[in-house]
Amino acid sequence: MSNITVQTIDSTFVVDSRLIAAELGIAHKSFKETIRTYQTDFEEFGNLAVHSEGVKGTSSYSEFLYLNEDHSYLSLTYSNNTPQVRQAKVNLVKAFKVAREATAPKMSLTLIESVEAYLNTLKEVEATKLLLAAADEKVLEMKPKVEMYNILLEANNAIKIGEFADILNIKKLGQNNLFKFLRMKGILDQQSKPYQKYVHHFNVVQKINRHTGDSYPVVLVTPKGQEFIVKKILEDGRYIIKSAIVNQIVEAAAADKAA
Structure with missing residues (x-):
């Protein structure tokens, strides 16, 4: 079961980086290092700000990032295309869809509006397919570098x-x-x-x-x-x-x- 939770900060949907790392089944420290390595790519889709909670110097202290929708999808392109990563993509798409629907104004739909809503849903499904296809293509492109990154830069990988x-x-x-x-x-x-x-x-x-x-x-x-x-x-x-x-x-x- 997915633990992805979308929040709204300054009218923008965001996800805690710790949740995405957990969804991918990797250490949050390694996930943050990936973001730092490709920070220029991420900043094309908005600024990255580090947040913290807990008391610094204690086990309760943690630093994390709020990633917007584009950041979240981009982060998955730097992971090996395993079944778990593919499921994480699907879970992210669903989570942001649910967040949008939850904030959409509620109203009674006429027949024409219902049809329009249905057509929009179809468009969204097609857009999701294109997004996943683009993500898969990026994964193939980055696979050699990602594999070497995992071998050489992951913490304690002596x-x-x-x-x-x-x-x-x-x-x-x-x-x-x-x-x-x-x-x-x-x-x-x-x-x-x-x-x-x-x-x-x-x-x-x-x-x-x-x-x-x-x-x-x-x-x-x-x-x-x-x-x-x-x-x-x-x-x-x-x-x-x-x-x-x-x-x-x-x-x-x-x-x-x-x-």
Whole structure:
């Protein structure tokens, strides 16, 4: 069941960004980062103002945005086109339709007015279909960037260095060679652990060998660390980079910095 609730602020229908994030099944923090990344696109449809409630510095504090109808539909174009996202589109259309009907003046309809109302409903249905089609087209256009955004910029998405090498898919820079590269650059020591100077780019976690019970360290590279490593590879200049993903990482980092 949808929890989308449309409010009226300054004669404009709006939805709390926290409700849309919940509808999409994602963290509100990640949803806000998406809006900040593509803020220029959103501001074409009206200003974005951050609101807050609760006491700052406590668990009750929260920052959120009121998104108008255009903002709300646009936010869904930056999500993977899953069944849950498609249902969220439908729920948003219904919620704004209900809000408009609730504020429409009530009157007795003549036969002609009833026909006109029916025709208008048909037009609205067709307009909704066009809106969903346009949203689907935008999803296809943005899918590569959105997928990379989800991989690299989502909070706490640290991954193994070997997994990162697979994502980059750079010739002669697989897992083992990437470790050698980072040691050569003085980023990792001979035990493949980050030097103190670069430790903020990595997470070192302890894993347990389920067969022996012994613990061993696993080095994970954070989103900021992923951007840092790509810059080092580009600066080195020895590798032939054909992967579009590297460019997407650079673009994502630039967009994140601009936001």
